[in-house]
Amino acid sequence: MIASRTWLKQALACLAQEAARSADTHLLRLDLPAFPGIRFYFKDEAAHPTGSLKHRLARSLYLYALCNGRLREGQGVIDASSGSTAISEAWFARLLGLRFQAVMPDCTAPAKVRLIRSLGAECVLLPPGLDASRMARERADREGLCYLDQFGLAERATDWRGNNNIAESILAQLALEPDPEPAWVVCGAGTGGTSATLGRYLRYRRLDTRVCVAEPTGGAFAVGWHTRDAAAVASQPTLVEGIGRGHAEPGFIYDVVDAVEEVDDADSIAACWWLEQALGRRYGGSSGTNLVACLRLAAGMRKRGEHGAIVSLLCDRGERYAESLFDPDWLARQGINMADARATLMQRLNA
Numbered sequence: 001m002i003a004s005r006t007w008l009k010q011a012l013a014c015l016a017q018e019a020a021r022s023a024d025t026h027l028l029r030l031d032l033p034a035f036p037g038i039r040f041y042f043k044d045e046a047a048h049p050t051g052s053l054k055h056r057l058a059r060s061l062y063l064y065a066l067c068n069g070r071l072r073e074g075q076g077v078i079d080a081s082s083g084s085t086a087i088s089e090a091w092f093a094r095l096l097g098l099r100f101q102a103v104m105p106d107c108t109a110p111a112k113v114r115l116i117r118s119l120g121a122e123c124v125l126l127p128p129g130l131d132a133s134r135m136a137r138e139r140a141d142r143e144g145l146c147y148l149d150q151f152g153l154a155e156r157a158t159d160w161r162g163n164n165n166i167a168e169s170i171l172a173q174l175a176l177e178p179d180p181e182p183a184w185v186v187c188g189a190g191t192g193g194t195s196a197t198l199g200r201y202l203r204y205r206r207l208d209t210r211v212c213v214a215e216p217t218g219g220a221f222a223v224g225w226h227t228r229d230a231a232a233v234a235s236q237p238t239l240v241e242g243i244g245r246g247h248a249e250p251g252f253i254y255d256v257v258d259a260v261e262e263v264d265d266a267d268s269i270a271a272c273w274w275l276e277q278a279l280g281r282r283y284g285g286s287s288g289t290n291l292v293a294c295l296r297l298a299a300g301m302r303k304r305g306e307h308g309a310i311v312s313l314l315c316d317r318g319e320r321y322a323e324s325l326f327d328p329d330w331l332a333r334q335g336i337n338m339a340d341a342r343a344t345l346m347q348r349l350n351a
């Protein structure tokens with residue numbers, strides 16, 4: 001018997017309606033007097049309904065699974081995540097009336113786990129050393145679930161030529177600015193999806209804008225980038241969630257990235273604390289990593305007498321890290337010296 005498409009059509013209509021109800025995220029401008037002639041812009045991806053840039057990815061992954069015939073009525077859904085993706089995927093699962101399971105490391109910020117559970121999803125927390133992607137895939141096979149596979153599919157589930165992907169959105173928002181073609185776009189690499197989309201789209205549009213990946217020191221993207229190593233392994237772990245992967249992901253498209261800036265955790269954390277002061281809102285650690293990379297690129301431009309724009313992302317809401325990155329006792333327990341990191345940041349901002 002030929003399968004009916006009634007449910008599929010309803011699910012796709014539901015996702016189209018959600019997209020139509022949602023607004024684009026703001027591109028905020030930040031003026032730093034120490035860098036005359038250099039304009040900084042930050043795309044506020046925390047403003048999505050599910051609080052992070054993974055809202056875009058989750059929508060794309062459900063569309064991709066549905067349009068590939070891999071997700072059917074009544075089927076449960078599963079994915080591996082460091083938390084942000086699972087929040088967005090759980091939210092879309094509820095919208096579509098599907099059961100969702102998130103497989104995550106047990107060090108994931110507690111607020112993220114609470115949020116996923118409050119969306120009606122199940123969290124499977126893994127001790128360190130276990131491969132969450134493998135566990136999710138095995139469970140999917142065993143229980144007949146649809147494996148959304150964010151790490152495997154991020155770079156291809158997004159329409160890199162347009163369809164209001166993040167790159168197209170940023171360039172449209174820059175159209176009336178003094179420098180509509182930025183010198184740099186800076187982002188992190190978790191799945192690698194964002195850097196892949198940015199790098200491809202900028203080439204497609206025939207622009208000179210360069211892509212810089214802001215990476216926690218010793219993360220797998222930084223280790224693998226120079227030699228394009230698809231099997232790269234991190235030389236050290238990070239406290240910054242969402243980026244700084246332990247091993248190279250299938251979505252790391254090294255060839256479209258022009259530079260990598262490695263940032264120590266303390267510097268990333270000091271920067272995300274400073275962002276709260278500067279912008280009046282809390283953002284997560286990877287937004288701080290981005291800011292530090294922006295400041296380093298800007299210092300280079302200033303030294304060479306160059307002008308232009310640097311664009312980056314505010315990746316997720318900082319409220320998720322109230323019990324970790326924003327808790328001084330927690331930071332002290334991790335051995336993070338915030339005083340030194342803050343002094344270095346202030347030097348960079350004021351030099």
Ligand SMILES: *Cc1c(COP(=O)(O)O)cnc(C)c1O
Pocket residue numbers: 052053054084085154188189190191192193194195241242243284286287315316
């Ligand atoms: C996923 C994630 C990133 C990196 O984005 P990718 O497109 O997956 O490379 C950065 N910050 C946060 C908070 C994330 O969740």
